Amino acid sequence: MSDLPAGALAAVLTAEPLDRLLDYRVPEGGVAMGDFVVVPLGPRRVAGVVWGPGQGGFDPSKIRTIAAVLDVPPMRAELREFLTRAADYTLTPLSAMLRLATRVPDLGAPPGSRVLLQRGGGTPDRLTPARARVLDVLDEHGGAGFPPGELAALAGVSSSVLKGLESQGVLVRIAAPRDMPYPRLDPRHGGHALSDGQAQVAAELRARVDALAYSTTLLKGVTGSGKTEVYLEAVAQALARGRQALVLLPEIALTGAFLDRVEARFGARPAEWHSGVTGAERRRLWHAVAKGEAQLVVGARSALFLPFRDLGLIVVDEEHDSSYKQEEGALYHARDMAVLRASLSGAAVVLASATPSLETWVNARAGKYGRLDLAERFGTALLPEMRAIDMRADGPAQGAWLSPPLVEEIRTRIAAGEQSLLFLNRRGYAPLTLCRACGHQLGCHQCDARLVEHRFLKRLVCHQCGESEPIPTACPKCAVEGRLAALGPGVERVAEEAAALFPDARIAVLSSDQTESARSLKARIEQIASGGADIVVGTQIVAKGHNFPLLTLVGVVDADLGLMGGDLRGAERTFQLIRQVAGRAGRAEKPGLALVQTYQPQHAVIGAILQGDEDAFWQAEAAAREDAGAPPFGRMAGIILTGPDEARVFEVGRRLAQSAGALRKLGAEVYGPVAAPIARIRGRFRARMLVKGPKGVLLQPALSAWRAGVEVPANVRVVIDIDPQSFF
Numbered sequence: 096m097s098d099l100p101a102g103a104l105a106a107v108l109t110a111e112p113l114d115r116l117l118d119y120r121v122p123e124g125g126v127a128m129g130d131f132v133v134v135p136l137g138p139r140r141v142a143g144v145v146w147g148p149g150q151g152g153f154d155p156s157k158i159r160t161i162a163a164v165l166d167v168p169p170m171r172a173e174l175r176e177f178l179t180r181a182a183d184y185t186l187t188p189l190s191a192m193l194r195l196a197t198r199v200p201d202l203g204a205p206p207g208s209r210v211l212l213q214r215g216g217g218t219p220d221r222l223t224p225a226r227a228r229v230l231d232v233l234d235e236h237g238g239a240g241f242p243p244g245e246l247a248a249l250a251g252v253s254s255s256v257l258k259g260l261e262s263q264g265v266l267v268r269i270a271a272p273r274d275m276p277y278p279r280l281d282p283r284h285g286g287h288a289l290s291d292g293q294a295q296v297a298a299e300l301r302a303r304v305d306a307l308a309y310s311t312t313l314l315k316g317v318t319g320s321g322k323t324e325v326y327l328e329a330v331a332q333a334l335a336r337g338r339q340a341l342v343l344l345p346e347i348a349l350t351g352a353f354l355d356r357v358e359a360r361f362g363a364r365p366a367e368w369h370s371g372v373t374g375a376e377r378r379r380l381w382h383a384v385a386k387g388e389a390q391l392v393v394g395a396r397s398a399l400f401l402p403f404r405d406l407g408l409i410v411v412d413e414e415h416d417s418s419y420k421q422e423e424g425a426l427y428h429a430r431d432m433a434v435l436r437a438s439l440s441g442a443a444v445v446l447a448s449a450t451p452s453l454e455t456w457v458n459a460r461a462g463k464y465g466r467l468d469l470a471e472r473f474g475t476a477l478l479p480e481m482r483a484i485d486m487r488a489d490g491p492a493q494g495a496w497l498s499p500p501l502v503e504e505i506r507t508r509i510a511a512g513e514q515s516l517l518f519l520n521r522r523g524y525a526p527l528t529l530c531r532a533c534g535h536q537l538g539c540h541q542c543d544a545r546l547v548e549h550r551f552l553k554r555l556v557c558h559q560c561g562e563s564e565p566i567p568t569a570c571p572k573c574a575v576e577g578r579l580a581a582l583g584p585g586v587e588r589v590a591e592e593a594a595a596l597f598p599d600a601r602i603a604v605l606s607s608d609q610t611e612s613a614r615s616l617k618a619r620i621e622q623i624a625s626g627g628a629d630i631v632v633g634t635q636i637v638a639k640g641h642n643f644p645l646l647t648l649v650g651v652v653d654a655d656l657g658l659m660g661g662d663l664r665g666a667e668r669t670f671q672l673i674r675q676v677a678g679r680a681g682r683a684e685k686p687g688l689a690l691v692q693t694y695q696p697q698h699a700v701i702g703a704i705l706q707g708d709e710d711a712f713w714q715a716e717a718a719a720r721e722d723a724g725a726p727p728f729g730r731m732a733g734i735i736l737t738g739p740d741e742a743r744v745f746e747v748g749r750r751l752a753q754s755a756g757a758l759r760k761l762g763a764e765v766y767g768p769v770a771a772p773i774a775r776i777r778g779r780f781r782a783r784m785l786v787k788g789p790k791g792v793l794l795q796p797a798l799s800a801w802r803a804g805v806e807v808p809a810n811v812r813v814v815i816d817i818d819p820q821s822f823f
């Protein structure tokens with residue numbers, strides 16, 4: 096079917112950073128809306144999508160012709176509408192949205208077979224660093240084959256390294272069919288017998304999927320209540336109706352265990368989409384999703400931009416998780432975009448969490464979202480008992496971080512062969528290195544940030560830019576030797592203290608250091624789950640939905656950490672994090688205990704965490720936000736100005752502040768510019784502004800007119816962050 100006949104003008108959207116559509120002449124055979132095409136652009140040929148009839152207004156003789164129409168399913172109207180609305184909402188150029196929707200290599204290449212390199216039986220005669228990197232890449236992707244170019248790029252080696260390995264049989268060449276079909280998932284395959292409570296909630300969810308219409312439901316269930324078990328029933332219903340389903344997970348390290356569960360439930364593994372998946376796999380998935388052959392996709396937030404043919408259900412698991420907000424490039428929140436996408440494709444959304452975001456809780460209270468509750472843990476497991484340890488009375492000696500009552504409980508667990516988890520949301524060994532001679536604090540050269548000691552790496556690391564340096568023995572300022580002191584605890588230091596207290600215990604540190612691959616992290620988590628450690632020390636990564644059956648004790652090392660500072664979401668985040676991490680304890684037969692170390696046991700948030708009166712906490716938090724006109728009761732946009740020249744950055748900010756009349760007329764308030772809490776990153780100065788508007792007002796058009804109306808020099812960047820989650 097062609098909407099535009101040969102010779103007509105078509106407006107084509109490309110992923111080039113142009114911020115407008117380009118007109119092209121339609122070739123022989125015509126084109127349809129949404130067709131993927133190749134068009135000439137300057138000296139290059141780029142891919143694009145037919146977005147509408149051409150706008151004209153150019154010299155007709157200069158208009159070039161569409162070079163080719165690709166043999167892939169056209170982008171459906173629903174996805175085009177989604178990209179347009181998402182771009183408008185987040186104030187992101189449409190071209191950047193198209194880039195999110197087409198992150199696949201060889202989009203238009205025909206199926207057929209192609210050459211891949213795979214691990215062969217041979218061993219290399221010499222293991223050079225380059226060769227080792229090639230083997231690492233293969234290992235990390237669990238035996239997947241790679242096109243030679245992609246393998247060379249991922250390992251950072253030349254093609255001659257690959258040839259060398261091939262000649263020794265370490266790599267072998269295979270001809271692999273492109274785009275193998277996915278195995279069928281059978282909605283009637285496995286499935287546990289559900290408890291009465293679970294069965295009731297599952298039936299409700301199935302009914303919502305069956306309505307074949309948009310709805311959003313909060314699935315609120317205490318940790319270990321079987322939320323996953325229950326929403327898989329909703330997935331089964333979508334599959335039974337012949338519709339596709341998407342499950343978003345907040346963390347790649349969680350996908351392995353989840354895929355196993357899907358396989359047990361549906362008899363086959365679903366399609367997997369995240370940054371750890373190879374280009375060839377992404378291409379296979381993209382095409383299968385577009386043709387409707389991939390029934391279920393499990394993935395990271397960017398899976399929302401896949402070309403589903405008939406999307407019937409989106410599950411956002413651990414919907415409160417802050418990683419759903421993309422903080423670079425297109426600044427979108429996957430939870431909100433899931434709701435938008437579902438509303439356009441007539442799909443049901445399930446937002447699953449034990450500790451929902453305040454936004455979702457308020458939407459459920461207002462009746463905008465449905466709400467279903469699972470109030471009990473599955474089977475005989477009980478929720479852990481929670482107690483505070485008052486560090487003013489029962490704290491440890493100077494220089495130690497684990498209080499005597501907590502240490503005693505750990506001792507009991509080790510004797511009983513059970514696991515303990517110590518939670519501290521701080522990576523590395525010590526957050527601050529100070530010279531005792533001159534008082535100098537070691538900081539990053541290019542950021543306004545302290546260097547964090549990482550003792551395993553034997554380096555000082557900047558958590559802003561990732562730069563690191565060896566730990567010096569003398570102070571870089573006063574040159575006095577041997578007086579540098581590590582102050583404060585990170586997970587490595589807590590692990591060191593635990594090792595000194597329990598020299599025979601097996602201790603594991605779990606922290607999201609960028610140096611570790613998702614695959615090796617996943618392997619370590621599995622090892623811990625099967626009993627490979629007595630004490631686990633971890634950052635917030637341990638709070639995310641893991642299942643450690645032997646774990647019966649959780650110690651929160653510093654519950655006060657997130658309550659300092661004026662972060663809008665400090666209370667909410669602390670509540671979610673500590674309740675989640677406590678929820679790792681006692682998930683099997685033995686009861687769990689969570690001990691919360693705090694210097695302010697009377698603090699309202701700590702009280703709410705311990706009592707577990709969640710609705711009371713959300714009521715109070717909602718009331719406080721409402722009083723402050725803060726989201727979700729008011730609208731907010733963060734403006735981040737950055738540049739190498741501090742004066743210019745602030746000058747742009749001041750000009751924006753002066754020309755904010757139209758925004759103010761809408762009832763919005765404009766604050767700043769002020770230096771950002773982290774005033775410099777990678778050598779760029781940072782200033783922030785904040786726009787706060789009343790709830791009913793759509794700020795975006797006014798915001799984009801405002802930004803367009805102020806001239807910005809080339810070395811200053813202005814980023815608008817709608818509904819900001821972070822304020823650094």
Ligand SMILES: Nc1ncnc2c1ncn2[C@@H]1O[C@H](COP(=O)(O)OP(=O)(O)OP(=O)(O)O)[C@@H](O)[C@H]1O
Nearest residue numbers: 287288289290318319320321322323324449473640
């Ligand atoms: N009906 C059931 N039959 C058998 N096992 C079940 C059932 N429901 C839950 N379980 C088991 O109980 C454990 C917890 O269930 P699940 O992971 O679904 O809970 P959850 O609410 O998603 O947990 P969390 O929020 O802590 O991630 C799992 O090991 C799961 O297999």
Ligand SMILES: [Zn+2]
Nearest residue numbers: 539542557560
């Ligand atoms: Zn830095």
